[in-house]
Amino acid sequence: MRNWWYKNAIFYSLDVETFMDSDGDGIGDFQGLTSRLDYLSALGITCLWLLPFYPSPNRDNGYDVMDYYNIDPRLGTLGDFVEFMHQAGERGIRVMIDLVVNHTSNLHPWFQAARSDKNSKYHDYYVWVENPPQTQPEQINFPGEQESIWEYDEKAGAYYLHHFYKEQPDLNIANPEVQEEIRKIMGFWLQLGVSGFRIDAAPFLINPVGIPESPNLESFLREMREFLISRRGDAVLLAEANVPPEKIPVYFGNGDRCQILFNFLLNQHIFLALARQDSQALREGLKILPDIPQIGQWLNFVRHHDELTLDGLSKSEQEEIFQAFAPEKNMQIFGHGVRRRLPPMLAGDRRRIELTYSLLFSLPGTPLLRYGEEIGMGDDLSLPGRDSVRTVMQWSDAHNGGFSTASPDALAQPVIKEGEYGYKRVNVATQQRDRDSLINWMERVIGIRKQCPQFGWGKWQILETDSECVFAHCCDWEGKAALAVHNLSDKPCIARLQVQDYKYLFDLFSDSQYEPLDGDGDLSSIPLEAYGYRWLQVNRKG
Known part of the structure; x- marks a missing residue:
């Protein structure tokens, strides 16, 4: 098997400064993160994506970089980083970092x-x-x-x-000396053991707007990839590229550019389908994705550190999602985004939360969790802009949610104190003691997902049903197949699959204890509860 490790990985995204504080100054750090690696390993995480940790004036959550070859002193030292990398490797956890080279800080x-x-x-x-x-x-x-x-x-x-804030002047990527500097940055961190880079704002990296007489900058992605594999053969490039379907091939190339892309298009269609309780939008979201090279992969996600962007949908479709999940103006941002985490969007309905994550883990591609999703963390809409979804990790019901011993006003970001999602109610320690908690459900789904490489590696197809609320798909890989059925509606149903190619073997994962299907592997009638889901092991007939 090729060493395309990312095909069946479990990604987890975090910001070091909001994850765990080891020294009581109110700011998360690499020593704190290292102390929580056993937690991440037990959860089943196999790859961490770290948000920027470089020295920065922090006018844009660390994306305004002052020094690409160092660690923000608030977060630790290069020595702390190297020890973290060693300990992560000991637990089989890879590390990817942000490559923010579209722009620098104006203080660089x-x-x-x-x-x-x-x-x-x-x-x-x-x-x-x-x-x-x-x-x-x-x-x-x-x-x-x-x-x-x-x-x-x-x-x-x-x-x-500056395509972003005025404090972030764009680099002139057409300048060969800038390109050489980017290769040096990559080489530095590869030498310290990282498994690849998330290319921040990838369209602006290759977009010649504003750069006079620029050459074809798309070829620079290929040059970055060539340099990457010359230094570390199994390293990968993950592009943040929220672009229309026809522009996606620019980033994959012929398999010689980026290996992974965020699946922004599918993400938006998932929420449209959830808002409508109708599978058609989800089916369309999969169908509009272009074919990608065999080496390529989609990174699927529910929420991440930015807003839920809906700019790939029509205005009327955006409005449907706003009405369902962000009806108040302060829940929206930039005219086409939602600045909320998933549980409050779904009114804390555990059935819908599970359904959404069941989709995340079974859809074709690789799943990404954002820190705190495993416990159902909420948001703080009193904070400005995107900070609403960047509150500190909630570890326990102790002071500051167990994140830090500092005074609350010294924290890098506030902790959610009050209400349904306050740290007294939502935290790791409490949920780990509860067999039926969301974190224990997450551990189970991650464990099952690892046993179903078909979802990450396989050839997928959408299966026809007679219910508009039901989404069913199947993934084949190396003679094995996994089938997933999801009921997006608030009413129980019988999913009648119009499929002749497969026969049922047994249930892999589901929202409740269903009776095994009747008949000789017959898949024509599958019961589902409201917001129900079932993953099935199936075989091709013959």
Whole structure:
């Protein structure tokens, strides 16, 4: 078997500063994260994706980088990072990190040199113009928080390009010296043991907008991949590319660019299907995905550290999701996003929460969990912007949810104190003592998912049913097949599959104890509870 380890991995995303504080200063750190590796291993996690941990003024959650070759001193030292990498490896956990090279902080020494001296080589690390073109509405990433992609710098006497906040000047990726610097950054962290990189804002990395006379920057993805595998043959590139279906092949190439892409398109269609309690949107979401190279993989997710973006849907479809899951204006962001975690979106309905994660773990691709999803953490809508879904991890019902011994006002991000999702009610320690808790359900589903490589490796097909509320699909791999059936509605039903190719063997996983199917492997009639789900081991007939 090829060493495409990511095909059957369980990804887990976290921000070091909000995960575990080891020294009581209110900020999570690498020593704290290292102390929780046994927890992550027991949960079944096989790959961690770490959000930026570089030195930063933190005007954009660490995505405004000041030094690509170091650790934010609040989070520890390079020595702490190396020890963390060693301990993760001892537990069979790989580590991927964010590669944030579309832009830097405006406090980065490169930018400070660039604005101070036009003859400095660093001046050409950025994109400058004296008379900027008019910014078009579609170029604005943060409507309401951003008016232009050009900002005047008095010291330089020119405007610089920034596709994101004005404190984040874009790097000139067309400059060969910048490309060489990116390779050095990759080489540095690969030497310290990481298994790959999440390319932040990948479309802007290769988008020539604003860069005069730029070459074809799409080829740089291939050059990054070539460098990656020359240093570590099993390392991967994961692209954050929320783009239309016709642009997705740019990122996979012929299997010679990125190996993994976030499945933004399917994610949006999942929520549309949940809002409608109808499988049609989910079926459409799968059907519009282009064919990808065999080496390629989708990374499926429910929620992550940013908003739930709905920009791939029509305005009316966005409104359906808003009405169902984010009806108040302060639950929405940027005009097409939802700034909530899943449990409050689903009104805490355990049946719907399980159904959604059952879909996540069985849909074709690799699943990603965001820290706290395993215990059903909520959000804090009193916090600004995306911070609503970035509160600290809730470990116990102790002070600050067991995250830190510091005073609450010293925390990197607040802890949720009150209400249904406060740390007194929702935390790891309490749930680990409860056999029926969400965290124990998560451990089970992860364990079963690892035993079903068909979902990650297999060839998939949607199965026809006679119920609009039922979504059924099957994945075949190396002579074995797994079939999953989900009832998206609030009423029990009988799923009648219009399939002749498979015969039933036994149930793998389900929302309740169902009777084995009757008949000689017959799949034509499958009972499901309201919001019910069943994973079945099946065989091809003959």
